[in-house]
Amino acid sequence: MLIDIVVYDGLDEMDALGPLEVLRSASRSADISVRLVTREAQRVVTGAYGLVFQPDAVFQPAEAQILIVAGGGWAARADRGAWGEVQRGEWLPLLQQARSSAKILAGVCTGTMLLAHAGLVGSRRASTHHSAWDDLAATGATLVKQRVVDDGDLVTSGGVTSGIDLALWLVEREFSRELAEQVARRMEYPRQRPST
Numbered sequence: 001m002l003i004d005i006v007v008y009d010g011l012d013e014m015d016a017l018g019p020l021e022v023l024r025s026a027s028r029s030a031d032i033s034v035r036l037v038t039r040e041a042q043r044v045v046t047g048a049y050g051l052v053f054q055p056d057a058v059f060q061p062a063e064a065q066i067l068i069v070a071g072g073g074w075a076a077r078a079d080r081g082a083w084g085e086v087q088r089g090e091w092l093p094l095l096q097q098a099r100s101s102a103k104i105l106a107g108v109c110t111g112t113m114l115l116a117h118a119g120l121v122g123s124r125r126a127s128t129h130h131s132a133w134d135d136l137a138a139t140g141a142t143l144v145k146q147r148v149v150d151d152g153d154l155v156t157s158g159g160v161t162s163g164i165d166l167a168l169w170l171v172e173r174e175f176s177r178e179l180a181e182q183v184a185r186r187m188e189y190p191r192q193r194p195s196t
Contacts, residue, residue, distance in 0.1 A: 036055045066103060126156040127158045147192045
């Protein structure tokens with residue numbers, strides 16, 4: 001199973017790297033391949049807190065079975081980050097195209113806002129960082145103030161570290177609870193599963 005994590009300058013590093021670690025750890029025991037993907041060719045990505053890293057690939061809408069969109073920079077209305085990406089609008093049609101082929105679309109923190117502004121959340125149940133709750137509700141989404149919200153083919157999470165919970169939930173849902181618990185134990189992470 002191919003999982004792509006959308007990255008861009010100004011993202012919150014933990015939004016991408018938390019899920020990346022969970023999923024690559026799980027890939028030792030399951031058929032998972034995870035990539036950090038940019039919208040266009042980019043040698044390095046610089047996070048909100050100065051981490052500079054190399055992405056793995058350029059995003060292609062029809063490739064990944066699961067697409068995870070990282071957030072960051074929303075509350076500051078920063079040009080670099082999720083807010084700036086929504087304002088520029090270049091990611092939005094790509095995310096819309098991914099809807100037709102991806103089994104699951106997922107938003108970490110304010111990555112959910114990119115999905116919402118791409119028209120992929122609508123009135124569905126979703127979560128985001130607490131600083132963007134009002135903004136998410138204003139898009140018409142049914143705001144759920146939880147760390148992970150599973151609405152079928154749309155899975156979203158609250159702020160920053162909840163991306164780890166989201167990734168662990170995806171491992172449990174798509175592979176097994178045992179594998180998710182194994183990864184959480186290795187990370188010494190007290191996971192939180194979505195409420196039903």
